[in-house]
Amino acid sequence: MADLGAESPERLAAFEARIAAGEKIEPGDWMPEAYRHQLVRMISQHAHSEVVGMLPEGAWIPRAPSLRRKLILLAKVQDEAGHGQYLYHAAETLGVHRDELIAALLEGRAKYSSVFNYPPLTWADVGMIGWLVDGAAIKNQVMLAQCSYGPYSRAMVRICAEETFHHKQGKEMVLTYARGTAHQRAMAQDALDRWWWPSLMMLGPHDSDSPNTPQLVRWGVKTKTNDQVRQEFVDEHAPELLEVGLEVPDPELRFDPADGHWHHGPIDWDEFWAVVRGDGPLNAERLEARRRAFEEGRWVREAIAAHAARREATA
Ligand code: FAQ
DSSP states (O other), X not given: OOOOOOOOHHHHHHHHHHHHTTOOBOTTSOOOHHHHHHHHHHHHHHHHHHHHTHHHHHTTGGGOXXXXXXXXXXXXHHHHHHHHHHHHHHHHTTTOOHHHHHHHHHTTOSOOOXXXXXXXXXXXXXXXXXXXXXHHHHHHHHHHTTOSXXXXXXXXXXXXXXXXXXXXXXXXXXXXXXXXXHHHHHHHHHHHHHHHHHHHHTTOSOGGGOTTHHHHHHTTSOSSOHHHHHHHHHHHHHHHHHHTTOOOSOTTOEEETTTTEEEOOOOOHHHHHHIIIIISTTHHHHHHHHHHHHHHTHHHHHHHXXXXXXXXXXX
């Protein structure tokens, strides 16, 4: 990256004044190294999440129960590949190359969302992932669309539009099954029992245990905290799930008319941190699948590089 000047209190104050005025920070602008570092961390984790996030639903494409459902799921999984592309590009505007980011993922040094380490056991899980996992992702991403870094914020606008469709198709599926036969209702309930807590966890630790939040909020990368986004998610989804006759697997879930919010019971943070550390149900399998895909795609990357070199030599 071009050296735009060392950090000084004046530069930092000018940078923070721009953020306070609602200006977007763009790739060529001066920024503190910690801001750049935070963005690379978050955007690359986000990109990896989209790409690893293709695996749980991708596994169900050959088993979709109808051509219509198959087409919808194919389109959704392709969208997620596209989201990974936008996000790796956004990270590259900060002076890193996607090869470094992907190497970190494949070597197990990078994080991606905890939620994709859980197995989708039945077709109803595909609907529940759309409704809950995309629902949680949208709450977080609508917030990130306001983020102070221009390329990330613009990528989020586009991604949110597509995720909204993913959310709707998931909800439509779960509503169909929740109002269907006794067997379909049981499948929808079983899927909810397994995806409710991982969906709450994916929005990150409580604010009191979130070391990055204060700096991210100060610099307008996050405009809401993890707990605020989680509250929005619960306030929207808990009543809708109950409305269709499903039971949210939380005996402490209750609506408090005094504050107008739905309150959930305690989250199992030991489980969350175990999954983040790599000890979730499918962490090893997910990384192995990504490593295999990387190796199987090697010839394509080599062919593209050879073609580009030949064009350059003959230009
Ligand atoms: N999983 O200080 P905080 C999707 C880590 S996209 C794993 O609170 P922060 C689309 C965190 O990195 C879903 N690790 O962190 C889709 C940090 O470790 P580090 C992904 C987690 O950044 C749908 C440490 O814990 N979305 O689903 C998780 O302030 C359906 C301390 O945490 C994004 O990535 C977790 N869940 O807040 C695709 C959005 N939570 O890095 C297919 C961008 C926390 O210091 C199908 N990211 N950690 O070593 C963010 O908004 C934020 O990074 C948070 C975490 C909110 C995820």
